[in-house]
Amino acid sequence: MEDEARDGASGRSGAAPGSAQRTERSQDDARPAPEADQLDYRAVFAALSAPKVVLAPDLTVLDVNDAYLDMLGLPATALVGRSLDAGFTFSPADDEHVGRIVRSLEKVLQTGRIDLLEPLRIDLPGDRPGEWVERHWLVTNLPVFDASGRVAALVHRAEDVTGVVRSSQRTAADRSIGLDAAVVDQALHLGSSVGRFQEGLDRERRAALQLQDSILTAPAQPEGLRIDVRYRPASREMHVGGDWYDAFELACGCTFVVVGDVVGHDISAAATMGQLRGVMRGVAYESGTSPATILERTERAAEGLGIETAATVAAALVGLPGPAGDRALTWVSAGHPPPVLVRADGSAELLARHNDRMFGLGSGTSRTNHADVLHPGDTLLLYTDGLVERRDRRLRDALRDLPGVVEEIADGSRDRFLDALVARLVPRPSEDDVALVSVEVLTGDASGG
Incomplete structure (x- = not known):
C-alpha cells in the first residue's frame, strides 16, 4: 500500500484530478513497453482498485482515484480542493467517527507512521430525504515523504466492509438463537472469502501496530537535553520488527538511551524485543550503574526468565551537567554499529571502540x-544497522563514510536531523528496520537557562 501511496502522489500536488479520465487503448495498438520513468503515474493511481485519496498536509484533497469516486457515487469536483470531511454528506450521528479519521491523519502527519483504524460506521444519505444507509469503513492512512524526509502528503484509503461486518453480526445472532453450528459455518464458507481474508489480514496488521505503539513509547525529555527518536520498519504489511529504541531518566537523575536489534522481522521478534526492553528498563532504573553493568545484569535476568534471544545493542548513559554544562558520556556496544558524536561546530566522529559480543550469546x-x-x-547519535548496511556495499565502507554524511546534514537544521538522515541513507523499500536516537545537549539559550 505504501508503494501505491508514493506512486500515486508523485508529481501531482495541486493538479486537477486525472482519476475521472479513463483512457481506452485498442488491442491492435501495439506499443513498446514504457520505461519506469515514462510511466503515467496519474493513470496508475486512477486505475488502482482500492479507494484512495491524496491529501495535502492541511487535509485538503489533492486527488482521488476512480474507485473512491465510484464507492461514494460522487464526481471528482465534489472532493478535490475541499477538506476530506467536507467533501461528502454523512450522518450527524457519526461525527465522532469522522473526527477519529481526521485525528488519525493528523497523527500520521506528525509521526510519519502508518495508522490503521478498526471498521468505523459512517452512514451515507439514502434515496429519500432523512434516510441514512448503513456503511462500515476500514480506514488506512499513510504518509508520503519528500526528499528531505518530511511528510509532504497523506494517502487516505477507505474500503467499504459493510458486508463483512453485517455477516459477522448475523453469525453472532444466528448462534445466539441456537442454529446448527455446521449450517452456520457452511453459510460463512460460502460467503466472500476475499472479504474474510482481507478482514483477517487487517486485524493482524492492526494488532502489529498496537504492539509496536505500546513498545516504542515517546522518549523522556530531561531538562537541558533534547531527545529525538525515529523508527522505520522494513515490512510494510506488518509494520513491526525487532529494532527498538528507548530513552528515560534513572533514579540517579542521569539519562539512559539505548537502541537494539533483535534477530527477526516479524511479530515474534517484536514480542521478544518488548520483553527485553522491559527487563532492561527495570534493571537500568534501579541500578543506575554503568551501561556495561546494565547490559550484563539484563542478560543474566533474561536468561533466568527464559527469554531466548540474540540481539545487538548500543547503550549510553548521559550524566548530570557540570558547572560549564558538560556531561559525562559512558557507552557500551554489544555487537552493534558504533555511535556517532556530532560536535557543536558540526564535525562528526565515529566512536569506533572495542565491540563486545552480541547480547544473548553467553x-x-x-x-x-x-x-x-x-x-x-x-549531539550523540545511536542507530541500528538498517541505517547503513546494504547488500551491495561493505559495512566497513558505509561506516567510514557515515561521519561525512552526518556532517553535511548537521550543517542544516537540527530540527530535521533524523528525518534528513533517514531520507538520505535509507532506500524505499528498505531491506531492514531502522531505529535511531539522538541526544542533543542544549545550550543555555536553547534550554531556557
Whole structure:
C-alpha cells in the first residue's frame, strides 16, 4: 500500500484530478513497453482498485482515484480542493467517527507512521430525504515523504466492509438463537472469502501496530537535553520488527538511551524485543550503574526468565551537567554499529571502540565501558544497522563514510536531523528496520537557562 501511496502522489500536488479520465487503448495498438520513468503515474493511481485519496498536509484533497469516486457515487469536483470531511454528506450521528479519521491523519502527519483504524460506521444519505444507509469503513492512512524526509502528503484509503461486518453480526445472532453450528459455518464458507481474508489480514496488521505503539513509547525529555527518536520498519504489511529504541531518566537523575536489534522481522521478534526492553528498563532504573553493568545484569535476568534471544545493542548513559554544562558520556556496544558524536561546530566522529559480543550469546564475560564528554551543542547519535548496511556495499565502507554524511546534514537544521538522515541513507523499500536516537545537549539559550 505504501508503494501505491508514493506512486500515486508523485508529481501531482495541486493538479486537477486525472482519476475521472479513463483512457481506452485498442488491442491492435501495439506499443513498446514504457520505461519506469515514462510511466503515467496519474493513470496508475486512477486505475488502482482500492479507494484512495491524496491529501495535502492541511487535509485538503489533492486527488482521488476512480474507485473512491465510484464507492461514494460522487464526481471528482465534489472532493478535490475541499477538506476530506467536507467533501461528502454523512450522518450527524457519526461525527465522532469522522473526527477519529481526521485525528488519525493528523497523527500520521506528525509521526510519519502508518495508522490503521478498526471498521468505523459512517452512514451515507439514502434515496429519500432523512434516510441514512448503513456503511462500515476500514480506514488506512499513510504518509508520503519528500526528499528531505518530511511528510509532504497523506494517502487516505477507505474500503467499504459493510458486508463483512453485517455477516459477522448475523453469525453472532444466528448462534445466539441456537442454529446448527455446521449450517452456520457452511453459510460463512460460502460467503466472500476475499472479504474474510482481507478482514483477517487487517486485524493482524492492526494488532502489529498496537504492539509496536505500546513498545516504542515517546522518549523522556530531561531538562537541558533534547531527545529525538525515529523508527522505520522494513515490512510494510506488518509494520513491526525487532529494532527498538528507548530513552528515560534513572533514579540517579542521569539519562539512559539505548537502541537494539533483535534477530527477526516479524511479530515474534517484536514480542521478544518488548520483553527485553522491559527487563532492561527495570534493571537500568534501579541500578543506575554503568551501561556495561546494565547490559550484563539484563542478560543474566533474561536468561533466568527464559527469554531466548540474540540481539545487538548500543547503550549510553548521559550524566548530570557540570558547572560549564558538560556531561559525562559512558557507552557500551554489544555487537552493534558504533555511535556517532556530532560536535557543536558540526564535525562528526565515529566512536569506533572495542565491540563486545552480541547480547544473548553467553553471560560469562564482562563488558567494556567507553567514556567521553558531551559539551553544550553536541549531539550523540545511536542507530541500528538498517541505517547503513546494504547488500551491495561493505559495512566497513558505509561506516567510514557515515561521519561525512552526518556532517553535511548537521550543517542544516537540527530540527530535521533524523528525518534528513533517514531520507538520505535509507532506500524505499528498505531491506531492514531502522531505529535511531539522538541526544542533543542544549545550550543555555536553547534550554531556557
